[in-house]
Amino acid sequence: MRKFSNVFRNFLISYVIILIIPSIAGYMSYRTSISVTTKASIENSFTQLQKTKELLERRMAEVEGFTRQLAINPDLNVLMNERNAGDQANVYGIWKMLRNVMTFGQTNDFLQQFYVYLSNYNVILTPGSAYFRPEHYFANFRYEDQTFSEWKQSILGKTHRSEFLPLRPFINKGTKTTVVTYMQSFPLDSFSGSSPAMAVVIIDEKTIANLLAGITDRYGGWTLISDAAGQTIASQGVGMPDLAKLGGQGGLDPSEVSQYVADDLVITTVSATNGWVYRAGIPRERLLENANQIKFMTWTVTGIALAVGLVVGLALAYRNSAPIHRLVSVFGTAEGTSGRNEYDFLHGNIAEMIRNSNRLESELHRQVPLIRDAFLKRLISGELQSREEIFAAASQANTGIYGHAGYVCIIQIQGYSGMDSVEILNELNAARLILKQTLTDLAGFTLTTDWGSDRIVIVFASREAETGSELGREAIAGLLEQLARRAFEEYRITFTAAVGDRFESETGVNASYEQAKQTLEHAHHSDRSGIVWYDETRMESATYYYPLELELRLIGTIRAGEEEEARRILAHVATMNTEQRELSVEMWHQLVGELKGTLLKLLDQKTFLESGRFDVLKDRIIAVQASDKRTLQAEIEDIAASMCAVVVGRKNDSHTRTVEQIKAFVGERYSDAELTLYRIAEQVERPEKYISQLFKEVTGSNLSDYLETVRMDHAVKLLLEGRYTVDEISSRVGYNSSHSFRRAFKRVTGVSPSSYRQSAE
Helix, strand or coil, X not given: CCCCCHHHHHHHHHHHHHHHHHHHHHHHHHHHHHHHHHHHHHHHHHHHHHHXXXXXHHHHHHHHHHHHHHHCCHHHHHHHHCCCECCECCHHHHHHHHHHHCCHXXXXXXXXXXXXXXXXXXXXXXXXXXXXXHHHHHHHXXXXXXXXXXXXXXXXXXXXXXXXXXXXXXXXXXXXXXXXXXEEEECCCCCCCCCCEEEEEEEEHHHHHHXXXXXXXXXXXXXXXXXXXXXXEEEXXXXXXXXXXXXXXXXXXXXXXXXXXXXXXXEEEECCCCCCEEEEEEEHHHHCHHHHHHHHHHHHHHHHHHHHHHHHHHHHHHHXXXXXXXHHHHHCCCCCCCCCCHHHHHHHHHHHHHHHXXXXXXXXXXXXXXXXXXXXXXXXXXCCCCHHHXXXXXXXXXXXXXXXEEEEEEEEECCCCCCCCHHHHHHHHHHHHHHHHHHHHHHCCCCEEECCCCEEEEEEEEXXXXXXXXXXXHHHHHHHXXXXXXXXXXXXXXXXXXXXXXXXXXXXXXXXXXXXXXXXHHHHHCCCCEEEEHHHCCCCCCCCCCCHHHHHHHHHHHHCCCHHHHHHHHHHHHHHHHCCCCCCHHHXXXXXXXXXXXXXXXXXXXXXXXXXXXXXXXXXXXXXXCCCHHHHHHHHHHHHHHHHHHHHHHHHHHHHHHHHHHHHHHHHHCCCCCCCHHHHHHHHCCCHXXXXXXXXXXXXXXXXXXXXXXXXXXXXXXXXXXXXXXXXXXXXCCCCCHHHHHHHHHHHHCCCHHHXXXXXX
């Protein structure tokens, strides 16, 4: 939508609002149908569950009635009270008892399978059979998860009062099934220990499930009956959820009659007689079958209406907003104008942009001293190791040292040594400000930075390459003397100025600063004041000069491929150790070893390992001898120059590959109107400013000019083909506006697109 103006979007909103109304009506109808269908399904399922519950309770009441009839059966009482006389059993009494119990199974299908156990005879009576050994009965009828001893102990060996065993696997003459078991001991008032007799009714799950078939046949889904402890009595259907979740771990509220669990509507009712829980699950898709038809029709009609309405709205909105959009495109994309039209943007926002720009410019001017101070501190401390880094940091800070050669001076205010109270710090702060302002008045520049509470660092640099450095020293000495005289006469401020040796490039500023520090220490040690120069304090040392920061700068310079700077650093090291110091033979050999070690460290880089010159450079470094001081410096400088040449060659190859990658990407995406410098930089994974400068250095032309040339070349081909209009060609070569395309084409070719086509024809 960024291609269209706010007028277009605002015009389209009214059409969209009107088209949303039937969608809202359809959604409300859809929700109403869901509510009605759900309510009807809940009522029907609840009614069916209630009927199932009542029927099952009646059947179970009949089972309990069966056991009570057995309890008052005289034949059973006789058998229970008789004593077992060895192997002589009351065969007639048992036969008579069998004939009595056979008639019960004909009136209730829950009594199809039961047995009566007489403990004094150790006999099991079933309809039609008598087992004088329980193990014979167990061989044909047993629980799959129980052994004979477990069954005899838990079932036959205990007293039971109207107990139910939940659903368990059961083997009925070799056939596997699942059953619910009802148990009652005789006489009915048996409480503990073993009872003389008991009745066990085995109810097949299928018999109970038949009562639930009405719900699953109508809606599908599943039904479940569980006891008060949550153990399953009977179940039917598919898609049964996890029982642990139904028991409370899945968020099912037992007090709710209906609620959704996963994709099922669960209906629940609880028996007040025995606490059994009856549940039915109706799949959501079956429940919403009718509602989904309404949903399909509603969204189909609404979608067609929306599509047609949007097409008409797009056409009308584009026709009315095109002139305004072309006007706004001249000034750029009207971003940040939400809630305002383009006229407001053109009239009011430009003035606001100018005010913001002025405010930003003022803020930048205010921040310039801080940015320059931070740059100067980094330069002096040696954080910027190569000229490439220095130029990048100077460009970022929009500053520099205004020259390539010069001196670094440290001014230390006298009279405050060892004092650090708040009053003293305030005085020192005022003194530093006075000295910097006085220096500005005298010299017209303030290339200074604070360094501690009582020190100021000044960089004296000039663009001219002075051949006789005495003139520069005299000017600096005169300026410092004027500064000292005025500071003392007007403010009674005295200071010591320590000046380092001359630096010949920006990378030597840190070395000159280190020399100034050494000079200041020497001045304190010898109790000197005024202006002290580095060459006036010859260092007598038993050690060589090759500090860590100088080594890091040399490494960074060679990595950047700056041959001249590397030679300058090596020459500085040689001067410091031959002219400024007198080294012993051992120290000289140690220094040479350090220099060779630095060069060998650099060799362990991917750039040199893959260059093919690794072995040659390594042999040259190892072959350097410390005995000949005259040829040592030249040899090491030549090795450093060779390494810089390898780095430059690798850089050129990398730059060429990057430029080719940019050209290939532009050739593929030139027709994209959103192709910007940011997109290209994102593709080649380099900063925008970097690829812009790199492309200019390698090809000699700007990247924007190259993109315009590629687009114009393709535009010329399309014009010669004659299949497209000028407006179509402008969009095909990546222009949002045909007016912009015409101007660009005329700027490149000298004629308009129409004239070019006519001349070609």
